[in-house]
Amino acid sequence: MNLNEKLQKYNDWVFxxxxxxxxxxxxxxxxxxxxxxxxxxxxxxxxAFLSGELFSIETDPEMLKLIEELLEDENLDSxxxxxxxxxxxxxxxxxxxxxxEYVEAMELMNSSYNAWLEAKMKNDYSxxxxxxxxxxxxxxxxxxxxxxDMPLYDQMLDDYEPGMNREKYDxxxxxxxxxxxxxxxxxxxxxxxxxxxxxxxxxxxxxxAFTDTLLAYLHFDPSWGYQNxxxxxxxxxxxxxxxxxxxxYLENNVIxxxxxxxxxxxxxxxxxxVDPRYDGTILADGISSGMHESQSRLFENYLAKTKAFxxxxxxxxxxxxxxxxxxxxxxxxxxxxxxxxxxxVRTEADELTYPMHILIRYEIEKGLFExxxxxxxxxxxxxxxxxxxxxxxxEKASAGILxxxxxxxxxxxxxPTYALGSAFAAQFVRKMRSEIDVDEALRTGxxxxxxxxxxxxxxxxxxxxxxxxxxxxxxxxxxxxxYYLDYLEDKYTKLYHLD
Amino acid sequence: MNLNEKLQKYNDWVFxxxxxxxxxxxxxxxxxxxxxxxxxxxxxxxxAFLSGELFSIETDPEMLKLIEELLEDENLDSxxxxxxxxxxxxxxxxxxxxxxEYVEAMELMNSSYNAWLEAKMKNDYSxxxxxxxxxxxxxxxxxxxxxxDMPLYDQMLDDYEPGMNREKYDxxxxxxxxxxxxxxxxxxxxxxxxxxxxxxxxxxxxxxAFTDTLLAYLHFDPSWGYQNxxxxxxxxxxxxxxxxxxxxYLENNVIxxxxxxxxxxxxxxxxxxVDPRYDGTILADGISSGMHESQSRLFENYLAKTKAFxxxxxxxxxxxxxxxxxxxxxxxxxxxxxxxxxxxVRTEADELTYPMHILIRYEIEKGLFExxxxxxxxxxxxxxxxxxxxxxxxEKASAGILxxxxxxxxxxxxxPTYALGSAFAAQFVRKMRSEIDVDEALRTGxxxxxxxxxxxxxxxxxxxxxxxxxxxxxxxxxxxxxYYLDYLEDKYTKLYHLD
Numbered sequence: 001m002n003l004n005e006k007l008q009k010y011n012d013w014v015f016x017x018x019x020x021x022x023x024x025x026x027x028x029x030x031x032x033x034x035x036x037x038x039x040x041x042x043x044x045x046x047x048a049f050l051s052g053e054l055f056s057i058e059t060d061p062e063m064l065k066l067i068e069e070l071l072e073d074e075n076l077d078s079x080x081x082x083x084x085x086x087x088x089x090x091x092x093x094x095x096x097x098x099x100x101e102y103v104e105a106m107e108l109m110n111s112s113y114n115a116w117l118e119a120k121m122k123n124d125y126s127x128x129x130x131x132x133x134x135x136x137x138x139x140x141x142x143x144x145x146x147x148x149d150m151p152l153y154d155q156m157l158d159d160y161e162p163g164m165n166r167e168k169y170d171x172x173x174x175x176x177x178x179x180x181x182x183x184x185x186x187x188x189x190x191x192x193x194x195x196x197x198x199x200x201x202x203x204x205x206x207x208x209a210f211t212d213t214l215l216a217y218l219h220f221d222p223s224w225g226y227q228n229x230x231x232x233x234x235x236x237x238x239x240x241x242x243x244x245x246x247x248x249y250l251e252n253n254v255i256x257x258x259x260x261x262x263x264x265x266x267x268x269x270x271x272x273x274v275d276p277r278y279d280g281t282i283l284a285d286g287i288s289s290g291m292h293e294s295q296s297r298l299f300e301n302y303l304a305k306t307k308a309f310x311x312x313x314x315x316x317x318x319x320x321x322x323x324x325x326x327x328x329x330x331x332x333x334x335x336x337x338x339x340x341x342x343x344x345v346r347t348e349a350d351e352l353t354y355p356m357h358i359l360i361r362y363e364i365e366k367g368l369f370e371x372x373x374x375x376x377x378x379x380x381x382x383x384x385x386x387x388x389x390x391x392x393x394x395e396k397a398s399a400g401i402l403x404x405x406x407x408x409x410x411x412x413x414x415x416p417t418y419a420l421g422s423a424f425a426a427q428f429v430r431k432m433r434s435e436i437d438v439d440e441a442l443r444t445g446x447x448x449x450x451x452x453x454x455x456x457x458x459x460x461x462x463x464x465x466x467x468x469x470x471x472x473x474x475x476x477x478x479x480x481x482x483y484y485l486d487y488l489e490d491k492y493t494k495l496y497h498l499d
Numbered sequence: 500m501n502l503n504e505k506l507q508k509y510n511d512w513v514f515x516x517x518x519x520x521x522x523x524x525x526x527x528x529x530x531x532x533x534x535x536x537x538x539x540x541x542x543x544x545x546x547a548f549l550s551g552e553l554f555s556i557e558t559d560p561e562m563l564k565l566i567e568e569l570l571e572d573e574n575l576d577s578x579x580x581x582x583x584x585x586x587x588x589x590x591x592x593x594x595x596x597x598x599x600e601y602v603e604a605m606e607l608m609n610s611s612y613n614a615w616l617e618a619k620m621k622n623d624y625s626x627x628x629x630x631x632x633x634x635x636x637x638x639x640x641x642x643x644x645x646x647x648d649m650p651l652y653d654q655m656l657d658d659y660e661p662g663m664n665r666e667k668y669d670x671x672x673x674x675x676x677x678x679x680x681x682x683x684x685x686x687x688x689x690x691x692x693x694x695x696x697x698x699x700x701x702x703x704x705x706x707x708a709f710t711d712t713l714l715a716y717l718h719f720d721p722s723w724g725y726q727n728x729x730x731x732x733x734x735x736x737x738x739x740x741x742x743x744x745x746x747x748y749l750e751n752n753v754i755x756x757x758x759x760x761x762x763x764x765x766x767x768x769x770x771x772x773v774d775p776r777y778d779g780t781i782l783a784d785g786i787s788s789g790m791h792e793s794q795s796r797l798f799e800n801y802l803a804k805t806k807a808f809x810x811x812x813x814x815x816x817x818x819x820x821x822x823x824x825x826x827x828x829x830x831x832x833x834x835x836x837x838x839x840x841x842x843x844v845r846t847e848a849d850e851l852t853y854p855m856h857i858l859i860r861y862e863i864e865k866g867l868f869e870x871x872x873x874x875x876x877x878x879x880x881x882x883x884x885x886x887x888x889x890x891x892x893x894e895k896a897s898a899g900i901l902x903x904x905x906x907x908x909x910x911x912x913x914x915p916t917y918a919l920g921s922a923f924a925a926q927f928v929r930k931m932r933s934e935i936d937v938d939e940a941l942r943t944g945x946x947x948x949x950x951x952x953x954x955x956x957x958x959x960x961x962x963x964x965x966x967x968x969x970x971x972x973x974x975x976x977x978x979x980x981x982y983y984l985d986y987l988e989d990k991y992t993k994l995y996h997l998d
Contacts, residue, residue: 019545023522026529026542035525038723039741042778043525046518205704224537242538279541 003073006066007080013063014083018280020054022238029236029244033228059095064088079283082464086282093159096145105138109409116408123396125379128408133375135410136368153369156413160289161420163468166366169416172481173359176419179485181389183492184353187340188391190496195336200324202254210320211247211261217313218299219448220245220265224272233260235267235296239279243268254321255337259300266299267292269451273459283462289414291467293421294428295454301351301422302429303450307334308439338495342390344399351422352492353390358419360385361404365412424471426484428458431475502572505565506579512562513582517779519553521737528735528743532727554601558594563587578782581963585781592658595644604637608908615907622895624878627907632874634909635867652868655912659788660919662967665865668915671980672858675918678984680888682991683852686839687890689995694835699823701753709819710746710760716812717798718947719744719764723771732759734766734795738778742767753820754836758799765798766791768950772958782961788913790966792920793927794953800850800921801928802949806833807938837994841889843898850921851991852889857918859884860903864911923970925983927957930974 001009027047035043067084070076076084094102112131119128143152150158154165215227223241230246237243245264249257270286278284286292303309307330314333318325325333340352349357364381367373373381382401387393394400406414432438432453441449457474471479493499500508526546534542566583569575575583593601611630618627642651649657653664714726722740729745736742744763748756769785777783785791802808806829813832817824824832839851848856863880866872872880881900886892893899905913931937931952940948956973970978992998 015545016548019548022542022545023526023549026534027522027525030525030529034725034727034743036721036723036725036741039736039738042738042740043521046514046521046779049515049518050522222535224535226533226535228533237538239538239541241541242535244533280545 003070003075006070006073010063010066010070010080010084013057013060013066014281016057017054020050020057023050024054025236025238032230032234033244033246055094059091061095064091064095067091079278079464083281083283086463090282093146096147097142098145101141105142105410108134108138112410113405113408116402116405120398120402123398123402125397125401128402129375129378132378132407135407136375136412139410139412140369153366153413156369157416158413160414161417162288162466164290164416164420169362172420172423173362173416175481175485176355176359177389179489180352180355183489184340184342184356184390186498187352187492187496188342190498192341193335193339193495194332195339197324197328197332198255198336199252200254201252202321202324204249204251206320207249207254207257210317211257213316214258214261214313215265217445217447218262218265218269219451220268225265225268227261227264233264235264235271237268237271240272240274240276240284241279243272254317254324259304262304263296263300266296269299269454270295270459273451273455274462275460275464278462278464283464285463287461287463287465287470288467289417290420290424291458291470293418294424295421295458297422298425298429298454302425303438303442303447305334305337305351306439306442307331308442310334310337311443312445335495338491340492340495342392344386344392344394345403347403352488355419355422356389358415360389361415362419365415369412423481423484424467424479426487427471427475427480428454430483430487431457502569502574505569505572509562509565509569509579509583512556512559512565513586513780515556516553519549519556522549523553524735524737531729531733532743532745554593558590560594563590563594566590578777578963582780582782585962589781592645595646596641597644600640604641604909607633607637611909612904612907615901615904619897619901622897622901624896624900627901628874628877631877631906634906635874635911638909638911639868652865652912655868656915657912659913660916661787661965663789663915663919668861668919671919671922672861672915674980674984675854675858676888678988679851679854682988683839683841683855683889685997686851686991686995687841689997691840692834692838692994693831694838696823696827696831697754697835698751699753700751701820701823703748703750705819706748706753706756709816710756712815713757713760713812714764716944716946717761717764717768718950719767724764724767726760726763732763734763734770736767736770739771739773739775739783740778742771753816753823758803761803762795762799765795768798768953769794769958772950772954773961774959774963777961777963782963784962786960786962786964786969787966788916789919789923790957790969792917793923794920794957796921797924797928797953801924802937802941802946804833804836804850805938805941806830807941809833809836810942811944834994837990839991839994841891843885843891843893844902846902851987854918854921855888857914859888860914861918864914868911922980922983923966923978925986926970926974926979927953929982929986931956 024047027043027050031040031043031047067088070084071081071088097105108131112128112135115131116128119125139156140152143155146155148155150165157164157166157169211227215225220227225243225245228244228246229248231248233246233248235243235245245261245268247257247261247264267286270292271284274284274286286295310330310333314330318328328336338351340350342353342356343349346354346357360382363385364373364378368375379397379401383393386400404415406412429438432450436449436453438450441447458470461470465473468479471477523546526542526549530539530542530546566587569583570580570587596604607630611627611634614630615627618624638655639651642654645654647654650665656663656665656668710726714724719726724742724744727743727745728747730747732745732747734742734744744760744767746756746760746763766785769791770783773783773785785794809829809832813829817827827835837850839849841852841855842848845853845856859881862884863872863877867874878896878900882892885899903914905911928937931949935948935952937949940946957969960969964972967978970976
């Protein structure tokens, strides 16, 4: 085969995978949004079969050989080379696990998820603990098959955020601990900001009417994006021109659905902006969990919590809720949106205390894999750490160790990227603000000016470049956590008059 | 292989097909309800690939051989035998067409559909005519490959309604013509029934609130059914416990969405009630187009247009629309819902004139395949027949020959089942009313009593029995068109005081 023939075979393989991925994405979105519960078992069995078909295509040893050959060909264009390298890693990391162990692990994750659900409902960590222990053992075994000389937890961290490891995360979280713990204490002790008006009765149908306005403002265009509702908001899609997001409305909270809408639209916009030539290939996604989260948090925290954003949008919100917000000034509203208060549940945490929730999870994960922390008594370890870092203690496990789903399916190494994303965003925003007038764009209803900057400097690459390369190209320097900490200190010092 | 081994192989084949069908159903529902338009091309290409994968499994020659062997084994249970016979016909009717011609035909149907859309938008039949001609030629060729000695159009009729042919349809439509044409004339000349209050302004959000009540009344349970909105209402699903319907709301019409909701729930209930052991097999569907339509029309016309139905539901509707319906009595409302008026568009036609729309299409299809009617000038032929049978003439082709999609993709032989379904329903309802107190059930909010009768006598069989067998078992006699005509004559003689 000459290069062209090889490429044709390769592209056909990529296309076949993309067809199954499209189907699985649509089935997954349907399941989470509208599919009737009683049909789950029927659909899930068939979804598992189709996943198996995809797995067989993905791990085709003949394709691994073909990819090796392609990579040896010096005439291979750089984009295909990059994609082929990523596919090679994907195949290698999967095929090294014996298939029966792979299937067994999938089943364990399923029953572990069910145990977690039951444990959370019954507020009983002891139901989940034996599963958590098994999941950790299985994950260890799976990573050992890779035969890498990198320590296991470092490999996990690297999977979600290529290039990251414990050393770098230790430095990152160390800096956070050093500057945020005292800042949070000062905020907690300061005079509190009034925000009770955010939690009056806000009829959901009226909230939805405002969301329509908001989606238009964000340029989340119905031609390529669709928003639905779910208990746990998410973003998924089939290609750059087909992104789906969800949000969740709370009757007694006007800001929750707004921020979750903006957050998910941040994820969706990132993927929508990826070069459409990459559609259907491994390049068509955000490059890492941290980068993805940086874009959703950038939208949510760095844009949608600014005064400029609300200068444009608050009049419409007030008009929608004249009784609840008619006498609340713009400044009062923006201050309330930015309130910081230590709390127990990560997904409800504010911008300032959020990274501490992640720090706790990172320290526990590290301890679990280094052997210094055990799954036994982990609920108490968890509560002690919340007390230490945030000064709060859960009264029930559902608001403590059982609050998050992530460990039940073995997603270790994922949490840290949540905090990293916020820090990435700070550095991006600082650069963006030096090049365009962000506030003017937000104030005058030109959100697309911000999106265009992000597209040009971050989004359009997809997975062509690594996160650190994008950071360097976009901001002219390496990632520096101090931009994030400076931003938080500055913002909360002003809001709580800490000077 | 012994019988058990053969059955295992056969069941595995059935399961694999069902997985692809599940995926294609979900992708199709998603496409018609929420999928963003700009992603169509990406999804459609991959959907076509997955359809091809299904086609390859379906037409596996090894499976045809296995099925033949199974059918020769006298120990095969009767349900599997029936399914295997249906699969054998499915495979035979498909594999007899050379694959390149099959693919070419699919492409022609696609471009023909696009031409129809354009023609309808531009009100120009000449854009669609050449495609229609080609589609007819291709359909003829495809049926010739089957090598059956049945005339072509009879084969098409038999495909949608096994056992039906021109002779039987001629008798059926002949009876309709004889008794309905004069009845429609008398209704048209009689004093008209007031129904203008149905067409006031009815805000869609209020209509939706009533639909929620209605779906609960119909026992369309969210655990197994989900309703969405589309331009053209439809029903589809993945298994008995996962049915999806859609409806369409019109701001100036309170009854349209109600009747389309009930109609689609009729289809959905039929499939939901099929024995769940048949899930994933060829037995898990309505047995024929006519039987499917009989259930949707039974719900829509024979139940939801009765006084008893509205005795239970009208108070809630009035409460939802006090200004529009507050002074309209129950009797006035029920009379209005049953108004008959000759009109141009099939999908908007009333119960009485509806079958004449179908009669016209049947006569045209028959003429097209017998060679007595040409696609050239067919728009005029169409208009002349509407003038003859209904006394109305379309001013534009979009309300005339271009109104329906069916011919653009070669669905010839399908239309007649629409009228047949209404007639089947009349005979079923007559029997049901002799066995249970339908009005009492409807009046007291026990719709499930009707559903249970239909499930026991019709639905649960799925495709285990042919339509005529079900008719005979359920009503004790062969299908008899006179029950339908008696019903219509009786109903409209009373409503329009024709005595």
